[in-house]
Amino acid sequence: xxxxxxxxxxxxxxRAIDSxxxxxxxxxxxxxxxTSEPSTTEPIVDVQGISHSYQKGTTALRDVSVKxxxxxxxxIVGRNGSGKxxxxxxxxxxxKPNSGQVxxxxxxxxxxxxSEVARQVGFVFxxxxxxxxxxxxxxxxxxxxxxxxxxxxxxxxLVAEAIATVGLKGLEGSDPFSLTKGERxxxxxxxxxxxxxxxxxxxxxxxxxxYTQERSIMSMLERLNKEGxxxxxxxxxxxxxSEFAHRVVVFKEGSVAFDGPVRDLFxxxxxxxxxxxxxxxxxxxxxxxxxxxxxxxxxxFAAFFDRRES
Ligand code: ADP
Numbered sequence: 146x147x148x149x150x151x152x153x154x155x156x157x158x159x160r161a162i163d164s165x166x167x168x169x170x171x172x173x174x175x176x177x178x179x180t181s182e183p184s185t186t187e188p189i190v191d192v193q194g195i196s197h198s199y200q201k202g203t204t205a206l207r208d209v210s211v212k213x214x215x216x217x218x219x220x221i222v223g224r225n226g227s228g229k230x231x232x233x234x235x236x237x238x239x240x241k242p243n244s245g246q247v248x249x250x251x252x253x254x255x256x257x258x259x260s261e262v263a264r265q266v267g268f269v270f271x272x273x274x275x276x277x278x279x280x281x282x283x284x285x286x287x288x289x290x291x292x293x294x295x296x297x298x299x300x301x302x303l304v305a306e307a308i309a310t311v312g313l314k315g316l317e318g319s320d321p322f323s324l325t326k327g328e329r330x331x332x333x334x335x336x337x338x339x340x341x342x343x344x345x346x347x348x349x350x351x352x353x354x355x356y357t358q359e360r361s362i363m364s365m366l367e368r369l370n371k372e373g374x375x376x377x378x379x380x381x382x383x384x385x386x387s388e389f390a391h392r393v394v395v396f397k398e399g400s401v402a403f404d405g406p407v408r409d410l411f412x413x414x415x416x417x418x419x420x421x422x423x424x425x426x427x428x429x430x431x432x433x434x435x436x437x438x439x440x441x442x443x444x445x446f447a448a449f450f451d452r453r454e455s
Contacts, residue, residue, distance in 0.1 A: 155428070159435045166450035173438050173449045180391070180408050180441075188212035188248075189344060189375060190236050190266065195245035197231055205231040207399045208245070213344065213377065218370045220386040220407070221379045223396035224423040229379045230271075232396065233346050236377075237266035260293050267342035271349045273326070273333035282308065282332055283317040289340040300339075307339035311365060327358030334365075344375040351382060363389045387411065387427045388442040397422050411439050 190213040197206040205228045213219065213236070221229045234240040235247050238254045247254045254262050270276050279285040286307055290300040308314055311331035316324070321332050330350060337345060347366070351359035363385055370376045380386060386393055386407060393410050395403035395418070402422060403410055410419070411430040419426060433440035440446035 155432050155435070158432055162450065163436075165453055167453055168436050168438065169449055169451050176445065176449070177408060177439070180406050186214050186216075187251075189215050189250060191248040191251075192232075192235065193246050193248065195232075195235055195242035195247065197228075197235065197240060197242050205399055206235075206242070209399075209401055210245075211394055211401065211404060213375060215343075215375055216370070216373065217375050217377070218367070218389065218391045219377045220390035220393045221377065221396065222381070222383065222386060222393060222422070222424060223402070227396040227422070228399040229396050230348055233268070233348060233377065233379055236344070236346060237268050238262045239268065263289075263342075264293050264340055265342055266344045266346065267337035267340055269333050269337045269345070269347040269350060271352065273329040276333045276336065277321045277329060280320060281318050282313060282321055282335075285321055285332055286335045286339045289336050293340055295340075303339045303341055307335040310338060310369070311335040312361075325358070327354050327362065330354065330358075330362060331365075334362075338369075342374075344377065345369065346377045346379075348379045349381070350378055351380065351385060359385065383424055384427045384429075387430065395422050395424070408439050408441060411441070413439075 192209060192211045192213075194208050194210050195206055196204070196208055198204045209228070209232060211232075221233065223229055231240060235242055236254075238247070238257070238259060241255065249257065249262065249265055277285055279288060283304060287300060287304045290303050295303060308317060311334050313328065313331055313335065321329055324332070334345075334347070334350070345366075350362055350366070354362065359382070366376050366378070367389055378390070390407050392405065393403065393407050394401055395410065403415070403418060409415070411426060413434050416426070429440055429443055429446055433446055438449060440449065
């Protein structure tokens with residue numbers, strides 16, 4: 146349930162906007178068309194009907210199929226315990242399915258060496274501190290590529306590039322634990338990036354970060370995505386999904402309840418699905434529904450309107 150005061154805020158905002166601006170439907174239709182065009186390229190990771198039960202007997206995944214394509218920016222969402230992490234861990238063979246299979250560029254990951262899969266599909270775990278164990282940032286970031294057998298020169302290049310990408314240049318010799326949580330999250334991302342994977346999976350990369358830190362991590366992922374990396378994030382922050390991801394997969398009790406463009410998920414017809422999956426519609430989507438559209442960010446929403454002639 147949305148509290149009354151929020152309704153009042155949205156009511157007020159709706160009236161204020163409605164009196165001063167008009168919706169440009171052509172501009173909206175164009176944006177909505179672009180974001181719902183399905184990708185037709187061959188999948189990089191093709192998850193085919195996987196099921197997974199843990200030893201204790203919990204069935205965490207039931208017949209899950211998802212195709213990940215080059216350049217995707219996917220958010221995986223759903224209640225705690227709905228199977229998101231279990232699913233993600235199958236993509237780089239950290240877990241094996243009881244049935245079904247995962248293909249990487251057409252090849253079953255079960256037949257690839259763990260190091261080969263790790264080179265292609267990088268995984269940044271939920272708590273950066275569980276991933277950090279070296280005394281300097283540089284040693285930490287160097288660990289992955291060294292272990293995966295990259296040559297010395299290549300390793301140094303990848304390490305320098307990864308540290309620069311995450312914005313920690315100049316701090317190479319610092320102790321990771323002298324930094325903020327947001328910076329330690331960047332180290333964890335750099336450590337995975339330095340292995341130069343095609344696909345980067347991040348399990349709740351913004352948990353525990355403040356607004357500025359979370360936006361800065363998301364903008365960095367957006368830049369990496371534009372440079373060609375395929376990004377998959379597990380998250381509970383629907384406002385970030387709305388603004389940054391292109392596609393969203395909703396997990397519900399171990400199954401995929403929705404897989405499609407972010408805008409489609411936030412349309413009024415999916416209200417029940419969102420509620421059943423424990424997901425609250427972002428406020429900007431809620432406000433935009435009053436105008437008969439679904440906007441994904443405040444700046445996008447504003448761009449759909451023209452000032453009324455006075
Ligand atoms: P999510 O990432 O959506 O929170 P998980 O994939 O972590 O969901 O968990 C899915 C289900 O599997 C839950 O019921 C959880 O308790 C169970 N589970 C997760 N990891 C283990 C494990 N190592 N051993 C036994 N059960 C587990």
